[in-house]
Every structure is written in C-alpha cells, then in structure tokens.
Amino acid sequence: MSTVSKKVVIIGGSIAGLLHGVVLKSLGYDVCIAEARHPDQLKAQAAGLSLGPSAQSLMETFLPGLDTESYSMSTTTAQFVAADGAIVSENRTSITVVCSTWGLVFEHLKREFLKPVSGSGEVQYLTGTRATSVQDTDDVVTVTLSALDTELVETLPAHLVIVADGAYSTIRNQLTPGVEPKYAGIIAWGGYIPESRVPPKLNAVFDGKLLMLRADGSYIITYLTPGPKGNAKGDRLLDWVWYDKCDIDSQDFSETMTDRSGRKHRVTVPRGDLSEVVWAKRVERARTVLSSPWVEMVTTSESPFVTAITNSESDKAVFFGGKLLLAGDAFIQFRPHLGSSCNLPVLQALTLLKEDQVLSHGKEFAMRSIAAGQFGMTGTYPEGYVPLYAMDKAGQTPA
Ligand SMILES: Cc1cc2nc3c(=O)[nH]c(=O)nc-3n(C[C@H](O)[C@H](O)[C@H](O)COP(=O)(O)OP(=O)(O)OC[C@H]3O[C@@H](n4cnc5c(N)ncnc54)[C@H](O)[C@@H]3O)c2cc1C
Structure with a gap:
C-alpha cells in the first residue's frame, strides 16, 4: 500500500469517529481525526451512555487492558x-x-486512539477544526479543513474518509441533500x-x-x-x-x-x-x-x-466508490429509548463498507427505538410490533 493509500481522515471526533479511529489505527492506517469543537464544549453535553453487546465486545477487543467494570x-x-x-x-x-457515561467512553477511546502502538498507524486528533468540504479526486478524497481560531484552511488527501459529524452532518448534506433530523415531539430532561x-x-x-x-x-x-x-x-x-x-x-x-x-x-x-x-x-x-x-x-x-x-435516516452510507463512508448519527440517528446509539457505529467500524448489513441493522433499530419510546410513554406498542431487545422487553410480565 502506498503512503497516500494508507491515510484516513475522520470528520467528527465523538463516539462514532473515535470507534472508527481505534479500529482503523489497529489495521495500520494513519488516521487524522478532525473535531470541530474544543474539549470543554464537548464535555458540557455529556450524560449516561449505554453500551450494547457489540460495543462491549469492541471495547474488550480493542482496549484489552480496560476492565469493563472500571467504567x-x-x-x-x-x-x-x-x-x-x-x-x-x-x-x-x-x-x-x-x-457508562459519554465522558468516560469518550476519554477511554481517545486515550487508546492516541496511544503509540508498534505496528499501528500514526494518529492525530485535531480539535477546533471543521471539515468544510470533500471532493473525489481520482485515487483519493480531498478534505478541506478550517481551523476555527485561526481560520487557517488546509486540504488533506485521504484514501478513506469516515464522515462522523453527527445528525446535522454538513458533509452528508453536501453528498445527499435533504436528509434532515426530524423532531419526535419529545423533549428529554x-x-x-x-x-x-x-x-x-x-x-x-x-x-x-x-x-x-x-x-x-x-x-x-x-x-x-x-x-x-x-x-x-x-x-x-x-x-x-x-x-x-x-x-x-x-x-x-x-x-x-x-x-x-x-x-x-x-x-x-x-x-x-x-x-x-x-x-x-x-x-x-x-x-x-x-x-x-x-x-x-x-x-x-x-x-x-x-x-x-x-431521528434521521440516510439510505446510503458509501460514496465515492467506497472511499467515503457515513458513520454513526450522520448515517442513521436513533431515538434514544433503547440506549443503542453506539451499536450502529460499532457495527460499521467492524464491517467497513458492508452497506447492506449496516443499513438493515440501522433501519431495524430506528424502528425499534420509536416503538420502545411509545411503550415507555403510553404502555402500548405499535400494532403488530414484537419486542426483542433489553429495555424493549422491560414492560413485559416475566413468564
Ligand atoms: C458532546 C456530546 C455529548 C453526548 N453525550 C451523550 C450522552 O451522554 N449519552 C448518549 O447516549 N449520547 C450522547 N451523545 C450522542 C452520541 O454521541 C451519539 O448519538 C452516538 O454516540 C453517535 O455519535 P456520533 O459520533 O455519530 O455523533 P455525535 O456524537 O453527534 O458527534 C458528532 C461530532 O462531530 C463534530 N462535528 C460536527 N460537524 C463537524 C465538521 N464539519 N467537522 C468536524 N467535526 C464536526 C461535532 O462537534 C461532534 O463532536 C453526545 C454527543 C455529543 C456531541
């Protein structure tokens, strides 16, 4: 693989971006994460975050020294x-x-991402750096980054770009306009x-x-x-x-x-x-x-x-002939009732490019999250709905 073909740029340094960063680094890619916010802005929003079985197993595999019970x-x-x-x-x-908490999962993933490991790729985590556009240029994707404090603009060539800039993704809007988060009529306090x-x-x-x-x-x-x-x-x-x-x-x-x-x-x-x-x-x-x-x-x-x-859903995760992937909330944002927001980016990080698999998982859990929310608020599921999963079953009387 040439030097250029090993470079990955990840747009967005929250949970989905870091999950991909940790996996891609271990595969030997040089990974640069560009995160628009500064660290203190990120912490102000953090609360509890639940981890499904695939997220737990990713943490165990890629953060081997970390005891699940410690966080x-x-x-x-x-x-x-x-x-x-x-x-x-x-x-x-x-x-x-x-x-766990968003803050703890974020800290552990970020520490693992930045840890030098022999045989792994080189890494960078830029804060206060916003990606403003992506362009398909032959073998690479050119990502334009703008530093928020200095307004310095630079372009980075990348063999693979992961777009993990959240539900209001500006890069997704550039690629597939019209996918917008819809308000569910519910406020979470x-x-x-x-x-x-x-x-x-x-x-x-x-x-x-x-x-x-x-x-x-x-x-x-x-x-x-x-x-x-x-x-x-x-x-x-x-x-x-x-x-x-x-x-x-x-x-x-x-x-x-x-x-x-x-x-x-x-x-x-x-x-x-x-x-x-x-x-x-x-x-x-x-x-x-x-x-x-x-x-x-x-x-x-x-x-x-x-x-x-x-909640929002894109029908397409793979662009530029496989050189650019939408990940996490930028691809499909679930309502939070099942606590499954981490599952999709985990599955994506582990099955890079398998669009069909992540699309069917994403659509199923988007629907299940809505059903679980309805059950939470009213005590009834949508007609014909069969609960499957953890909290989804919480209201059922044990057999
Ligand atoms: C600060 C913060 C705290 C959160 N806390 C919780 C929580 O406590 N519990 C919970 O269940 N979920 C929480 N979430 C949501 C949760 O992280 C996501 O639903 C899920 O984990 C998938 O995340 P994501 O990485 O796809 O998107 P997000 O978590 O929304 O992250 C997107 C990231 O991209 C960055 N970004 C946006 N545009 C650009 C751009 N153009 N260039 C570079 N960077 C960009 C944003 O600053 C953000 O950090 C939080 C999200 C954020 C941002």
Missing part, C-alpha cells in the same frame, strides 16, 4: 413503575445492560444525584436496576453510572432521563430551548444553562405527576439539561 455499571433487571410508585412489572433483560443522596424510598425499589416510571404520558428512566470518584458503592451517580411530550410550535418548546442567557438552542441546552423559569416549570410538573421519591430526585438534581429528541 460502567451493569444490570439484568428492568422494572416498570406506575406514577404512584407501585411496581407494574419486572423482568430479566435479554442482554446485560451496561451503563436529564439530571443526576449522587448515590448517597438517593431518597430511601426510591432506593428501596431501585436497588441498581433499570427503573422506569410512567406518569401522565411521559416516563422517567433511572440507572446508576460511575461517578467522578469511580464506581464503588456510594461513589456512583443516579442518572435520570425524563421523556415528555412538547409541541414544537408551542411557547413551551421555544422557552425550554432558550437558555439562561437568552440564547436559543436547536437541540440541546447544556448542563447548567437551563433558565430558572424553565426549571421552575419542570419542578412544578414533577410535583404534579410524579410520586414523592421521584419528585425529590428531580428537584434536588445537579446541572439538569434538556435535549429535543430527533
């Missing part, structure tokens, strides 16, 4: 609870549900409390399970994640995400997505930036529809954030 919590029990706190159903999940402050009544039912409380057409999922000091009992965090309907044309939506300094956000109002009025309304809603331990959990949470739930 995640696992459970095989899921429970649904009614608004008054009464247990509706409990079952064993069909897989072990592994909950997220927060956490230290394990030591979990209300005793909640602790009694929770007991380390995946716990879902359904109330007034909304649901809250709670789960443990490692805390800043690690994942020993007492050091962990109780993370929660509350999915609630919100009409995009309502004043409520526009108010919620406007942060405390008056800035309007398209998708996420980061931790610590929610306006006081918006949070006061959420506390009021919690007091109206949730039972008391959940009210305490929500109202005493630190740094809540909100994200408007969107």
